[in-house]
Amino acid sequence: MLQCSGVTVRFGGLVPLDGVDLHVPDRGLFLVVGPNGAGKTTLLNVISRLVTPSAGSVRFAGRDLLALEPSALLYAGIARSFQKAELFVGLSALDNVLVGLDHRRVPERAARMRALGMLEALGLGGVAHVTAGTLPHGYQKLVDLARALVSEPKLLLLDEPLAGVTAAEIPTLLRAIRDAARDRAVLMIEHHLELVLELAERVTVLDFGRTIAEGPPETIRRDPAVIRSYLGGKAVEHAW
Amino acid sequence: MVSSAVLSFARSERFALLALVLAIAFPIACGFRTYPLFIAAQFAVFAMVALSLDVLMGRSGQISLGHAGFFALGAYAAAILSARFDVDLLAGAIAGAALAALGSLIVGLPATRLSGHYLGIVTLGFGVAVAQIALKWTALTNGDEGVHVRTIHLAGIVLSSPLHVYAVAFVALAAVAVFAARLPRTRLGRAFAAVRDSEIAAAAMGISVARTKVTAFVISAAIAGAAGALYAALTGFVAPEDFGISQSLLFFAMVVVGGTASTAGTLLGALVLDAVSQGAATVGGLSVALIGAAIVAVALFRPAGLKSLWRRGEGSR
Ligand SMILES: Nc1ncnc2c1ncn2[C@@H]1O[C@H](COP(=O)(O)OP(=O)(O)OP(=O)(O)O)[C@@H](O)[C@H]1O
Ligand SMILES: [Mg+2]
Numbered sequence: 001m002l003q004c005s006g007v008t009v010r011f012g013g014l015v016p017l018d019g020v021d022l023h024v025p026d027r028g029l030f031l032v033v034g035p036n037g038a039g040k041t042t043l044l045n046v047i048s049r050l051v052t053p054s055a056g057s058v059r060f061a062g063r064d065l066l067a068l069e070p071s072a073l074l075y076a077g078i079a080r081s082f083q084k085a086e087l088f089v090g091l092s093a094l095d096n097v098l099v100g101l102d103h104r105r106v107p108e109r110a111a112r113m114r115a116l117g118m119l120e121a122l123g124l125g126g127v128a129h130v131t132a133g134t135l136p137h138g139y140q141k142l143v144d145l146a147r148a149l150v151s152e153p154k155l156l157l158l159d160e161p162l163a164g165v166t167a168a169e170i171p172t173l174l175r176a177i178r179d180a181a182r183d184r185a186v187l188m189i190e191h192h193l194e195l196v197l198e199l200a201e202r203v204t205v206l207d208f209g210r211t212i213a214e215g216p217p218e219t220i221r222r223d224p225a226v227i228r229s230y231l232g233g234k235a236v237e238h239a240w
Numbered sequence: 241m242v243s244s245a246v247l248s249f250a251r252s253e254r255f256a257l258l259a260l261v262l263a264i265a266f267p268i269a270c271g272f273r274t275y276p277l278f279i280a281a282q283f284a285v286f287a288m289v290a291l292s293l294d295v296l297m298g299r300s301g302q303i304s305l306g307h308a309g310f311f312a313l314g315a316y317a318a319a320i321l322s323a324r325f326d327v328d329l330l331a332g333a334i335a336g337a338a339l340a341a342l343g344s345l346i347v348g349l350p351a352t353r354l355s356g357h358y359l360g361i362v363t364l365g366f367g368v369a370v371a372q373i374a375l376k377w378t379a380l381t382n383g384d385e386g387v388h389v390r391t392i393h394l395a396g397i398v399l400s401s402p403l404h405v406y407a408v409a410f411v412a413l414a415a416v417a418v419f420a421a422r423l424p425r426t427r428l429g430r431a432f433a434a435v436r437d438s439e440i441a442a443a444a445m446g447i448s449v450a451r452t453k454v455t456a457f458v459i460s461a462a463i464a465g466a467a468g469a470l471y472a473a474l475t476g477f478v479a480p481e482d483f484g485i486s487q488s489l490l491f492f493a494m495v496v497v498g499g500t501a502s503t504a505g506t507l508l509g510a511l512v513l514d515a516v517s518q519g520a521a522t523v524g525g526l527s528v529a530l531i532g533a534a535i536v537a538v539a540l541f542r543p544a545g546l547k548s549l550w551r552r553g554e555g556s557r
Contacts, residue, residue, distance in 0.1 A: 050444075070440075074446035079444070079445075088430075088438060090436065103446035103447075108427075133437075147445065148444075
């Protein structure tokens, strides 16, 4: 459903993405992994139209995404979360999530019920009315996820959803992500492979802006190039 | 936390009730004398402009240092229509709001690409330009001699006494205050806040940042323009000196001193600053200095403004 071909991004002399191909079907969890600075966030930014590639194409459900404005993506069925939760800090957690329903003009009362339900499902019912900017970072990440999830996208882009979230919240979060991937595509960047690798259908490994491996989790685990570049030569089972 | 939201809602209703009682009690308390009624009605008009500015600054995160320009467009539109064609105040206010909204596109469209200091400069320039046009386009505005309003009538009813104008001004202020207070609980209000707090997340949530910024400018200017029409009706006379930089500064100070993104705060800021500027004006020429001092004092000692007296733990917004 999502098809990236030969995506190349240049920032001055830097080439954070260099001819990356990526295919994401209709359903399931798809992982993008790689060391810091590999270009993972940049790839998500290309798909969500925050960064325009200098070469390559991005198509989604038969449409050329590069022809769309960033604000048209949610309407096309693509929602995202941010690596450093980009919340509307002056709004309550509930209002943040409500923004995720506003594009569909859900009547206010029904929207409030849905948004509250989403927060409760992520264990955030108690902070629904707290100003988002004052929440601890882990909670902010969860609100960021709730805001994207409530819009019921066809493709959900998650940038390190587990980073900064406390251990107590991780099981709920993993369940939410797995449930979300049941009837939609979830493209997720994550470093905590030990927690998410088993949930993924396929994994793409980026390093220095290039795809160094692609395949189901079992293969990726044993790929020598992955071990060398991503794991610094450490034993796979141990590192993961 | 839930209970604090419930409490604040009840508090806002209590606040509205108190304001209503005061607005009704005031004319009786002052014995229906013309001057106090005039001063109070003028406060109501200025407070409308302050609320319109808070919609722009506090709610949508933009800035205007030239709001007297929109106020002037509304005042002149209503005054000229009245002087030349004896147009009704309601129609004058609609025309004033429309003209100000049109004017806001001049600054609102660049606002989609500018921010911070640059937007401040553009709006400041806009305010100065409007006052200059009012002064120089004498064929339309009579220059510094100003425009005299003919009989004031609203929807056919002649507003013959100061009490009438007072009542109209406070009903209009109440309408604007209700709009401003409800805005954050609407889709549009959330879009404003989204653009204010994170443009990239706003876009990711389907909000067109440019369109939302322009919408905020248009709404804010339209309210300021309607207030301008009321001002023309109130004073019966408009002249360029009422719409200079110091007037824009006064509106700006009302919002900053009261505390942005707060309807009650802005109303309180308007009350304090209006009192300060009225008081200083009688001493002579001190007004602008005191307004400046109020802005500096708030910036130094209470960056969140007067609203922080009752709103706690909400950061600096
Ligand atoms: N807007 C930008 N301007 C210039 N360089 C950028 C920009 N955004 C990212 N980069 C650079 O591009 C490279 C890839 O960054 P990116 O954020 O995509 O990495 P990442 O794989 O997400 O890393 P991490 O795991 O640390 O989040 C880095 O060298 C980064 O410094
Ligand atoms: Mg990243």
